[in-house]
Amino acid sequence: MMKNNIILYAVILIFGLAAPFIFPAFKVQLSILCILIVLAITWNIQGGEMGYNTFGNILFYGLGMYLCASVQVGMFFPLAEWTESGGEKTFVHTPAQFFQGMAAGLVVAAIIPTIVAGLIGYSILGLRGHYFAICTLGLGVAAGEISGGIEIIGAGQGFTTPPFPDVGRLEARGEFFYFLSFFVLIFTFIAVKAIYSTRFKLILNAIRDNEDKAEAMGIQTMKYKIIGWMISAFFCGLAGGIMGGLVGYIDSTDVAFDGREMGVFMVLMAILGGKGTLWGPIIGATIFHIFKEGFWTFFLGWQYVALGVLIVVIVIYFPEGLMGWLREKYPERFGEVIDEEDRKAQVELK
Amino acid sequence: MDFLIFQAPILMVQASMDGILLGILFALIAYGMALQWGVMNIINIAQGDLVILGGYIAYFMYLYGIHPAWAVIVSPIVMYFVGIGIYKLVINKVVDRDLFISILATFGISILFMQLMNFAFGADVVLANSGYGTTMLFDNSVTLPNSKIFAAVVSIVFAIGLVIYMKKSKLGRAIRATAQNARAAKILGVDTEKVYAATFGINAALCGVAGALISITFTIHPYMGLPYTIRSFMIVIVAGLGNLPGVALSGMGLGVFEEFADYILGTEFRIGSVFLLLVLILVYRRFKLSKKREYLK
DSSP states (O other): OHHHHHHHHHHHHHHHHHHHHHSGGGHHHHHHHHHHHHHHHHHHIIIIIIOOOOSTHHHHHHHHHHHHHHHHHHTTSOHHHHHHTTSTTTOOOOHHHHHHHHHHHHHHHHHHHHHHHHHHHHHHTTSOHHHHHHHHHHHHHHHHHHHTTOTTTTGGGOEEOOOOOOOSOTTHHHHHHHHHHHHHHHHHHHHHHHHHTSHHHHHHHHHHHOHHHHHHTTOOHHHHHHHHHHHHHHHHHHHHHHHHHHHOEEOIIIIITOTTTHHHHHHHHHHHHOTTOSHHHHHHHHHHHHHHHHHHHHTTTOHHHHHHHHHHHHHHHOTTHHHHHHHHHOGGGGTOOOOHHHHHHHHHHO | OOSOGGGOHHHHHHHHHHHHHHHHHHHHHHHHHHHHHHHHOOOOTTHHHHHHHHHHHHHHHHHTTSOGGGHHHHHHHHHHHHHHHHIIIIIHHHTTSOHHHHHHHHHHHHHHHHHHHHHHHOSOOBOOOOOOOEEEETTTTEEEEHHHHHHHHHHHHHHHHHHHHHHHSHHHHHHHHHHHOHHHHHHTTOOHHHHHHHHHHHHHHHHHHHHHHHHHHSOBOGGGHHHHHHHHHHHHHHHOTTOHHHHHHHHHHHHHHHHHHHHHHOGGGHHHHHHHHHHHHHHHHHHHHHTTTOOOO
């Protein structure tokens, strides 16, 4: 089993590194896929392991996006003039400035949302169930509406992120963003896998299964809930920062705090793959992205109709997701020992 | 803004009047929300989109030369059947499941409706002009459009009518019984499936009335649904389920809050302040309850 896993990881790693050269036309799509997987994995920490179904991770994603771009611009040029002139026309980043700005921007984009999550965590995570869901939905939309009214980051007209500098090769932009997002994905995967093998994951699961009992067992549930949320926020911020550079244009409600698209996608991808598993969100995000791109290309204009129908169908008919379905079908593969007599007894009880 | 709002009493009266009249409309939508939440235990994110759909019915009557005020009668009838249709297709599968499932499923319906309305009616901001004129108060210093007064009166009539219907009619009694205990109601011979369908239909009809009134007094747009959902959710959690005077009062309070936010912060922050208020109210209640070691559930 262990050997199989290593081979699997090696194959995925090699494929990931070779992908932009095998499919040069799909570099942007592959980068977006990496970002989507990161978002799905981090949503799963909340919704799957902890049982706190959030619509609010979009807040950290959008925050990271704005912060990364603002730092990247603000380090070298006056931010207000940049947004007023629509960006690239007046000021041009040299390659060195661009990469330095991007690096600093990503650090800020990861750290500030983490701090924000820690600060608001105590108030928000005290809510439970659907109150938490609606409250985080409100947070995300409020952030979008409010950032749409702030002049210095472009208000309603949007914020152009620094264009990729001229380094001599046309392919450089796509490859840079692909490898950046791929490494963030690997980093996220390793970090989350490491977290899931510790006691921390068991505590999160205890909170999901019964928070009152977990508290009665002496677990400081609030502390762990906040830490869990901060971990999500860290990776969401990173993903947002990269996505901002990749898209090249930040709009408050359509790109950054896009609760109607990205905010729902996160939830949907994790549910489609299977909540509460490590691989579920990854598989879910991949399937969802392929499906979505197909729809977005062939049924242009009807994509939201398709999306709405898709949400309803997934939620009603596959609430356990692919991994849940597989788990029910082949429980032995998931390390569950089945006592045949006990199972029969339970079936009879039903 | 270089003066304090308290130095402008006329503006304050104007904002309060507008807010109260607007709030009565919100309360009508929230009443529908409370009804379905209490009876079926679902939270309907598509509530606001039903409102907008109701508004488009009034707009269409206006386009074809019928006075939009008649939509107050037509819209609920149409919307009742739309509601029954949604119930039969989707809602009946989420009624007895986790609340989050209902939130997500209705979110899907909301996105679907938004886009279908966008296709059918276009992405323009429209209104159904009733041509009712305005009333001037206090030496012409405060203006009140008659359409707003009409909307408030119609809302109150519908709300009172519904309360009487719920108290007196057989279906109303069945709905209340199901809300108290669905299983016991079933044992006593209430067809809960029918009751659920009717509840959702009544909710949709209320949304239809409110939507028609909104398209007469304000404007409608396919993507404007979500704020109405959030407003009604907020009103319900402040007032509590099954507390009708509370719903009316907190609806008016929300309307006044919005008008003042509009004047003080500027129109671009109006929707944002509504959503922020929701977060603040939830957080406030969470801290208040945590003193007693309880939580919102």
